[in-house]
Amino acid sequence: xxxxxxxxxxxxxxxxxxxxxxxxxxxxxxxxxxxxxxxxxxxxxxxxxxxxxxxxxxxxxxxxxxxxxxxxxxxxxxxxxxxxxxxxxxxxxxxxxxxxxxxxxxxxxxxxxxxxxxxxxxxxxxxxxxxxxxxxxxxxxxxxxxxxxxxxxxxxxxxxxxxxxxxxxxxxxxxxxxxxxxxxxxxxxxxxxxxxxxxxxxxxxxxxxxxxxxxxxxxxxxxxxxxxxxxxxxxxxxxxxxxxxxxxxxxxxxxxxxxxxxxxxxxxxxxxxxxxxxxxxxxxxxxxxxxxxxxxxxxxxxxxxxxxxxxxxxxxxxxxxxxxxxxxxxxxxxxxxx
Numbered sequence: 479x480x481x482x483x484x485x486x487x488x489x490x491x492x493x494x495x496x497x498x499x500x501x502x503x504x505x506x507x508x509x510x511x512x513x514x515x516x517x518x519x520x521x522x523x524x525x526x527x528x529x530x531x532x533x534x535x536x537x538x539x540x541x542x543x544x545x546x547x548x549x550x551x552x553x554x555x556x557x558x559x560x561x562x563x564x565x566x567x568x569x570x571x572x573x574x575x576x577x578x579x580x581x582x583x584x585x586x587x588x589x590x591x592x593x594x595x596x597x598x599x600x601x602x603x604x605x606x607x608x609x610x611x612x613x614x615x616x617x618x619x620x621x622x623x624x625x626x627x628x629x630x631x632x633x634x635x636x637x638x639x640x641x642x643x644x645x646x647x648x649x650x651x652x653x654x655x656x657x658x659x660x661x662x663x664x665x666x667x668x669x670x671x672x673x674x675x676x677x678x679x680x681x682x683x684x685x686x687x688x689x690x691x692x693x694x695x696x697x698x699x700x701x702x703x704x705x706x707x708x709x710x711x712x713x714x715x716x717x718x719x720x721x722x723x724x725x726x727x728x729x730x731x732x733x734x735x736x737x738x739x740x741x742x743x744x745x746x747x748x749x750x751x752x753x754x755x756x757x758x759x760x761x762x763x764x765x766x767x768x769x770x771x772x773x774x775x776x777x778x779x780x781x782x783x784x785x786x787x788x789x790x791x792x793x794x795x796x797x798x799x800x801x802x803x804x805x806x807x808x809x810x811x812x813x814x815x816x
Contacts, residue, residue, distance in 0.1 A: 479576055480569050487590075488572040489545050491527045491534075497571045498552055504529070507605060514539055515551030524686075530598035541741060606695075610673060613694040618672045620691060621664050624652035628659030634680050635661055639809045640723040647726055650701055658683055663719055665690065665738055666703035668749050673698050676738050678719040688719050690738065697745055700736030701726050704746070707733055707753040715750070715778060716764040717743050717771065721804040725764060728804070728814050732762070740766070740774045747778035751785035754793070761787055764797040764804050771803075 491509055495502050502511040507529050514525040514536035527534035527548070535542040541551070549571070550557045550564040557564065569575070625631075627644075631653035635641040643651050654662045654677045665674035674694040679687055690696060700722040707713055712732040716725045722736025735750055737743040743765070754761045761782050765775035775796060787794040797814065799807035 480565055480574070482565060485565060485569045485572055485574050486546070487594075488574045489532065489568050490572070491529045491532050491545065493571055494532075494545050494548060495527070507601070514541065515548050516541070528598070528602050531602050533599075533602065535741075539739070539741070609693060610667070610695055613673045613691075614667070614671045617665070617674050617691055617694050620675050621652065621662075621672050624654055624662055624675070625659070626652060628653035628655065630680055631659040631661045634678075635723075638720055638723075638805055640720065640727060640805070642727050643723050646730065650726065651723065657689070661719075661723075663700045663722060663736070665694075665696075665698040665700055667698055668704040670703040670705050674738070676700065676719055688738070696738050697742050698738065699746055700738060701734040704735065704749050704753060707750060707757055707759070709757040709759055712760045712762050713750055713754050714762045714764060715743060715746055716804055717766055717774070718803065721764070721766075724805045724808045728808060729762070740770050743774040744777035744781060747781040751782045751787060754782075755786040758793075760793050760795060762795045762797060764799075766803045767799070767801060 495509060495511065500511050500513060502509045504510075509527050509529055511525045511527075516536075516539060525534065525536045527545075532545040533542070534544075534548055543551075546561070546564050546568055547557065549555075549567050550560065553564065553567055555563045555567075626648070632641060632644065635643060635651075650663065652662050653659045654675075657677045657679050660677040660679045660683070662675050662677040664672045665676055667673045674690045674696065676688055676690045679689065700719060712729060714725045714729050714732045714734045715737070716722055716734070717737045717740050719736070719738075722734060725732070725734045725736065735746050737746055743763075747761070747763070751761060763775050763778055763782070765771040765778075779794065779796065782794050789795065797804075799812045801807035801810060801812070
């Protein structure tokens with residue numbers, strides 16, 4: 479019988495990537511790749527895995543997990559029902575067979591593994607904290623270097639029916655000459671610091687569509703910051719750069735918290751929901767109308783409900799606009815109701 483803890487302890491991030499033939503680059507304690515378990519056409523550093531803890535994240539897809547989750551995704555194994563299959567493949571990669579250890583030895587090894595994992599998690603958390611602090615002056619300086627106007631960027635906003643941003647909320651948007659004048663938004667920490675700058679590249683530039691700054695966090699909020707939540711102002715959660723711009727126009731008096739990637743929507747809800755409840759205002763969740771969008775909306779609503787928000791009492795609303803995303807609906811004439 480395979481022992482989960484024994485396999486987990488022996489499984490190494492590098493070995494997993496090499497098993498699947500991935501090319502990767504080592505940067506400190508992280509291994510970086512231009513692919514993820516479900517896609518192979520991302521930009522540089524789309525996928526990052528910690529070499530010590532095995533925790534990984536794909537920024538464009540908004541997915542994350544441990545090495546078992548990675549193997550399950552790579553092998554197209556449904557979790558958690560297919561965990562035994564993922565465990566068997568993990569054991570194959572790690573070179574671990576059926577255990578012959580006694581119960582006491584297994585317990586001892588489990589405690590050792592838990593101690594190593596906790597230590598790796600502490601180091602990873604401290605590394606993130608250091609990177610987050612270092613990102614603020616980098617992102618702020620980059621934001622300050624962008625242009626207030628650019629012909630191609632303005633034309634793109636007009637194509638997406640959000641050019642009104644320039645007249646009404648001009649300070650919220652700038653244009654990046656390094657990306658052909660692409661419109662860009664600042665990504666804010668919960669305290670209102672600029673921790674990244676995200677551009678929506680004009681279509682002729684191709685992939686990646688929404689690049690951020692290298693080694694700056696993707697977790698944060700577009701348009702507004704969590705610290706700006708206040709009474710009598712709706713708080714609108716949505717996903718993506720253009721949808722965030724659209725939400726800014728569609729709900730002009732609201733606090734808009736845009737997520738850079740679907741995986742960050744629930745994280746924003748977790749931070750914002752207690753503040754929304756405290757201010758006795760309303761949270762409006764505007765997901766993409768696809769499977770991933772609905773999954774992240776469900777997670778976001780769970781955090782909202784845990785904070786005391788309620789659809790029946792009107793403090794929580796999920797918007798169904800009938801199109802793939804908010805901007806598509808907006809361009810086709812949809813407008814929010816009260």
